[in-house]
Amino acid sequence: MVEDLDPSAADAGVPAHFGDPMREQRLLETAVGLVDRSNRDVLAVPGEERASWLHTLTTQHLTGLSVGQGSELLVLSPNGHVEQHAFVTEDGTTAWLDTEPGAGAGLLRYLEMMRFFTKVEPRDATAEMAVLSLVGPGAADLFPDLGEPRVGAVPGAKFAAGAVPAGATSLYGVRDFEGGLARRVPYGVDLLIPRAARTAVIERLGVARAGLWAFEAVRAARRTPRLGWETDHRTLPAEAGFIATGVHLDKGCYRGQETVARVHHLGRPPRRLVLLHLDGVATDHPPARGTAVELDGRAVGFVGTAVRHHELGMIALAVVKRNVADDARLTVGESAAAIDPE
Numbered sequence: 001m002v003e004d005l006d007p008s009a010a011d012a013g014v015p016a017h018f019g020d021p022m023r024e025q026r027l028l029e030t031a032v033g034l035v036d037r038s039n040r041d042v043l044a045v046p047g048e049e050r051a052s053w054l055h056t057l058t059t060q061h062l063t064g065l066s067v068g069q070g071s072e073l074l075v076l077s078p079n080g081h082v083e084q085h086a087f088v089t090e091d092g093t094t095a096w097l098d099t100e101p102g103a104g105a106g107l108l109r110y111l112e113m114m115r116f117f118t119k120v121e122p123r124d125a126t127a128e129m130a131v132l133s134l135v136g137p138g139a140a141d142l143f144p145d146l147g148e149p150r151v152g153a154v155p156g157a158k159f160a161a162g163a164v165p166a167g168a169t170s171l172y173g174v175r176d177f178e179g180g181l182a183r184r185v186p187y188g189v190d191l192l193i194p195r196a197a198r199t200a201v202i203e204r205l206g207v208a209r210a211g212l213w214a215f216e217a218v219r220a221a222r223r224t225p226r227l228g229w230e231t232d233h234r235t236l237p238a239e240a241g242f243i244a245t246g247v248h249l250d251k252g253c254y255r256g257q258e259t260v261a262r263v264h265h266l267g268r269p270p271r272r273l274v275l276l277h278l279d280g281v282a283t284d285h286p287p288a289r290g291t292a293v294e295l296d297g298r299a300v301g302f303v304g305t306a307v308r309h310h311e312l313g314m315i316a317l318a319v320v321k322r323n324v325a326d327d328a329r330l331t332v333g334e335s336a337a338a339i340d341p342e
Contacts (some may be wrong), residue, residue: 002212010101010228017211022310024214027041027217031219032138032188033210038130038198041104043086043097045111047120049093054088057114059237060261061248064167068094068175070183071168072246074237076111082235084110085227085246089174089183089192096181096192098131100227129180133208136217139188141209146184154242154244155266164250178204185235186245187199187222217231217307220317223275228303229289230273230317236260238269239319271301271319275342278335286314287333293318294331298323302333315340 003012013305014036015022027033043279045054055062060073067090075084086099099107104126111122134142150171155163178201180193193201202209219226225240237247237260249264263269276293280285288308293301301320309315316332320339322332328336 001218011039011212013101015209015211016204016269017213018209021211021213021217021228022189023113024210024312025217026228027208027216028210030136031039032134032136032207032217033080033214033280034202034205035133035135035210035212035215036132036188036198036202037212037215038195039101040126041101041107042125042129042130042192043099043111043122044125045095045105045122046093046096050117050141051090052274053114053118053120054095056252057111059247060088060170061166061168061251061258062088064269065090065095068173068274069168070172070174070185071170072242073097074242074246075107076237076254076256076260078255080229080263081233081237082231082237082240082242085231087172087185087241089172089181091174091176091181094102096129097124097230098129109149124253129192129193130198132191132198133186133215134191134202134209135218140184142205143175143182143184144226146175146182146189148187149173149184151186151244157248157265159249161250164248166251168246169248176309185261190305205264210211212235212283213307216305217309220275220305220307221312223273225273225317230319232302232325235271235319236263236269238263239271239273239293241273258293268322270322272322274301274318274320275340276318276332276337277312277317277335277340278316278328278332280314280335282309283334284314286333287316291333293320293337295324295328300330306332 058073070089135179306316
């Protein structure tokens, strides 16, 4: 378990690995593996006005989200900084929001504060529902009826009004599964199931298991950001790579929208998300989350997720200043670091 290896880890409550993390990574990249992510927080938002209400509070265009569809959303501060990120899944009576471990309380507090007279009843459903993830190219074969996830193209700076179609910028197929829901996502299929049925569902699926270490390594290699890892208190959506999946750039006003629009139309967010290759000469331990990325002894960013990848070696997702050149000679702790220019 994660907590057996690191008692202070934010990801406590799920298996870190099943004896061979590198083999598990290969499984997730070439076939399909089942990853227990039941430590994620889950909120339920029933009520007839849930779609329009979430639409006004978040960055995503949700008024047209219907039964059998899912997406992603952000909640921003008044200054446009990322405060929350969640997947949203609609079943016809309830919008289910699943977010990072420990983030659910803050998201629920904000939603309750913004209820006013709206016909919605948000609640903490973490004790009711759990998330399992089928990760890898083989996951689609297990749920062929869900179709491919759709992520819209991000428009260029100063695009014309109406250039972004109405509707969620990321759209994920959803169907009933084992008393819960199956949701097609870019990395595979997420299962949102009753927590009491978790062990039975894992046994019935019969899919090879992989730990969270493998999932995180694959996520880092894909350059997929994670709330609290690739974000800090001043992260803008454009800096951390949330724009394509979580932000509709041409919808009505929401908290922080002015900053999002200004940064996008200027085309120069102050920082950017990069993949770093670490040399691993002085140490073979990935740096801790939050470790400074330095250039000539000066901090120019921070490390989010740092892992050992089965093919790429020691890598890290980091957020660095935009003016840091792709060929800059960086250091992270004891390691030399180089930006992967994609």
